[in-house]
Amino acid sequence: MLEVETTADMAAMVGKKLGTSDWVTVDQRMIDLFAEATGDHQWIHIDVERAKKEMPGGKTIAHGYLTLSLLPRLSHTIWKIKSRSRGINYGTNKVRFTAPVPAGSRVRLHQTLKAVDKIEGGVRLTIESTIEVEGETRPALVAETLGLSFD
Numbered sequence: 001m002l003e004v005e006t007t008a009d010m011a012a013m014v015g016k017k018l019g020t021s022d023w024v025t026v027d028q029r030m031i032d033l034f035a036e037a038t039g040d041h042q043w044i045h046i047d048v049e050r051a052k053k054e055m056p057g058g059k060t061i062a063h064g065y066l067t068l069s070l071l072p073r074l075s076h077t078i079w080k081i082k083s084r085s086r087g088i089n090y091g092t093n094k095v096r097f098t099a100p101v102p103a104g105s106r107v108r109l110h111q112t113l114k115a116v117d118k119i120e121g122g123v124r125l126t127i128e129s130t131i132e133v134e135g136e137t138r139p140a141l142v143a144e145t146l147g148l149s150f151d
Contacts, residue, residue, distance in 0.1 A: 001019065001077065001078065001080060002018055002019050002078065002079040002080070003079070003080045004079075004080075004081055005081075005083055006081065006083050006084070007122045007123045007149045007150070007151055010081065010113065010125060011123075013113045013116075014113050014116055015112075015113070015114070016112065017110070018078050018079045018112060018113055019078040019079060019110075019111065020078065020109065020110050020111075021074035021075065021077045021078050021108045021109040022077045022108065023106040023107070024074065024107060024108070025106050026062045026066070026067075026070075026101050026103065026104070026105050026106075026107055027104055028060065028103045028104070030062070030066070031046065031060060031062050031066065031103055032046055034062070034063055034065075034066040034069070035063070038063070038065065040065075044061055045060055045063055047060065048060055057102050059102040059103045060103045061101055061103065062100075062101040062102075062103070062105075064141070066101075067097065067101055067131055067140050068095060068097075068141060068143065070107065071109065071129055071131075071143070071145060072089065074107075074131075075111060078109065078111055079111070081149055083151075084122070084150060084151060085150045085151060086149075086150050087147055087148065087149045087150070088147065088148040089145070089146075090124060090146040090148045091146050092143055092145050092146065093144040093145075094144045095141070096143070097140065098140065098141065098142055099136060099138040099139060101131075101140045102133075105133050107131050107132060107133055107134070108131070108134075109129060109130070110129070110130045110132060111127050111128065111129050113125065113126075113127055113128075114126040114127060114128050114144065119148065121150045121151055122148060122151050123148070123149055125146065125147045125148075125149060126144060126145075126146055127144070127147065128142075128143075128144055129142070129143045129144070130142050130143075
């Protein structure tokens with residue numbers, strides 16, 4: 001895990017890979033809980049029996065936004081700013097769901113720091129985030145995310 005002392009120390013990492021997360025399994029229970037939380041009950045996500053017959057690979061797939069929602073969890077295993085008061089997800093400049101995440105798949109996150117901009121009391125981080133599906137050549141997600149980190 002990459003650890004820096006202060007928000008300002010992140011500037012030295014611009015253009016560099018921050019690291020790769022641990023693997024996490026996206027199982028049917030996680031998908032079902034996400035469907036309940038969001039109200040997105042499309043059958044491709046929750047109907048295991050129908051997916052066996054009608055989906056490529058015979059499995060349900062995770063919601064794209066479920067995949068996106070894993071970024072904070074996975075990034076916490078990649079890098080850390082030790083002396084900061086708080087961090088806030090600020091948004092995204094671009095998100096693409098480029099391949100499905102079948103139920104039972106393992107995924108991990110790769111992050112590269114694209115920019116660090118000073119803001120009042122801290123920095124705005126622009127990070128390229130890519131979620132890999134184990135055994136697949138195409139990533140499931142490519143996103144440019146923004147976070148605020150305060151001193």
